[in-house]
Amino acid sequence: MSALSLAHEPVTGIRHGKLGMWIFLASEVMFFSGFFTAFIILRNANLSVFAHGATELNWPLAALNTVNLIVSSLTMAMSILSLENGDKGKFQLYLGITFLCACGFLVIKYIEYTTKFSHGIYPGTSSFFGLYFTMTGFHAIHVIGGMIPIGWMLAKSFTKRGYADSGRVEILGLYWHFVDLVWIFLFPVLYLIF
Amino acid sequence: MAAGHSAGEMQKAYIKIFSALMVFTLLTIVAAKFIHFPESWGSLSTVLHVTIGLLIAVAKAWMVVYVFMHIKFDNPYIRVFIYVPLFLFAVLVFALTVLGGPTL
Numbered sequence: 001m002s003a004l005s006l007a008h009e010p011v012t013g014i015r016h017g018k019l020g021m022w023i024f025l026a027s028e029v030m031f032f033s034g035f036f037t038a039f040i041i042l043r044n045a046n047l048s049v050f051a052h053g054a055t056e057l058n059w060p061l062a063a064l065n066t067v068n069l070i071v072s073s074l075t076m077a078m079s080i081l082s083l084e085n086g087d088k089g090k091f092q093l094y095l096g097i098t099f100l101c102a103c104g105f106l107v108i109k110y111i112e113y114t115t116k117f118s119h120g121i122y123p124g125t126s127s128f129f130g131l132y133f134t135m136t137g138f139h140a141i142h143v144i145g146g147m148i149p150i151g152w153m154l155a156k157s158f159t160k161r162g163y164a165d166s167g168r169v170e171i172l173g174l175y176w177h178f179v180d181l182v183w184i185f186l187f188p189v190l191y192l193i194f
Numbered sequence: 195m196a197a198g199h200s201a202g203e204m205q206k207a208y209i210k211i212f213s214a215l216m217v218f219t220l221l222t223i224v225a226a227k228f229i230h231f232p233e234s235w236g237s238l239s240t241v242l243h244v245t246i247g248l249l250i251a252v253a254k255a256w257m258v259v260y261v262f263m264h265i266k267f268d269n270p271y272i273r274v275f276i277y278v279p280l281f282l283f284a285v286l287v288f289a290l291t292v293l294g295g296p297t298l
Binding site: 018 | 201204205207208211212215216219222223226227235237240243244247248250251254255258259262263266269271272275276278279282284287
């Protein structure tokens with residue numbers, strides 16, 4: 001069996017890892033679909049509760065987080081490009097910025113959550129806040145899940161052997177862009193439109 | 195790298211999409227927070243805000259998927275993994291809202 005057929009799915013010619021990530025992302029779409037559907041149903045049944053809940057949220061901080069994730073998506077894409085071109089320095093720079101943006105996102109989320117808790121707002125306060133904490137909480141877990149391999153690849157790139165597998169970084173990039181994608185919908189749905 | 199595209203072309207495409215995403219984020223905020231429809235429009239103004247916000251979000255999502263996730267440049271088979279869950283999501287929302295889901 002040739003090396004190509006081992007690394008790639010024979011019918012589509014797509015790399016196995018990439019195909020696996022796309023299948024995983026398809027399941028992730030369905031995972032978050034459940035939350036968005038629950039949000040639509042509960043919102044339509046409790047319009048005033050949801051409208052009041054949304055006014056309690058800090059949309060400028062969420063907007064800052066949106067910028068954070070968009071910048072991180074750009075730097076992730078640029079890091080893949082840099083690695084493919086063999087520019088190790090730029091790869092480290094862009095991936096490092098991506099990691100820092102992820103850290104910034106979590107710090108802002110921490111500020112948001114602690115402010116809510118200090119105001120006596122918890123997931124059990126109302127159906128709106130139940131969904132708010134669940135949806136943003138799961139999203140934050142996904143951010144942490146992305147930071148682990150980003151940090152690992154970044155750390156490995158500083159070793160003697162370095163990191164040269166651009167295919168794996170591309171697969172990680174798909175996941176990272178998906179994290180950005182989910183936030184693109186969470187931001188207006190939770191913070192802006194009610 | 196995407197077949198048939200130079201690094202310079204890809205970089206230009208990324209910067210363009212990044213700029214568009216920033217502009218669209220600003221538009222989302224302006225549309226939701228600073229554009230007020232007449233009170234006499236009642237619930238229509240909420241519907242308009244929701245529609246505008248979601249349309250911008252869909253446009254932003256498509257830009258991310260199309261360029262950052264390489265759908266524009268990659269193997270067309272991959273599109274199946276976008277269309278199928280999106281179709282299932284639409285069915286889920288339609289079934290539970292329009293056709294009548296759980297009574298709350």
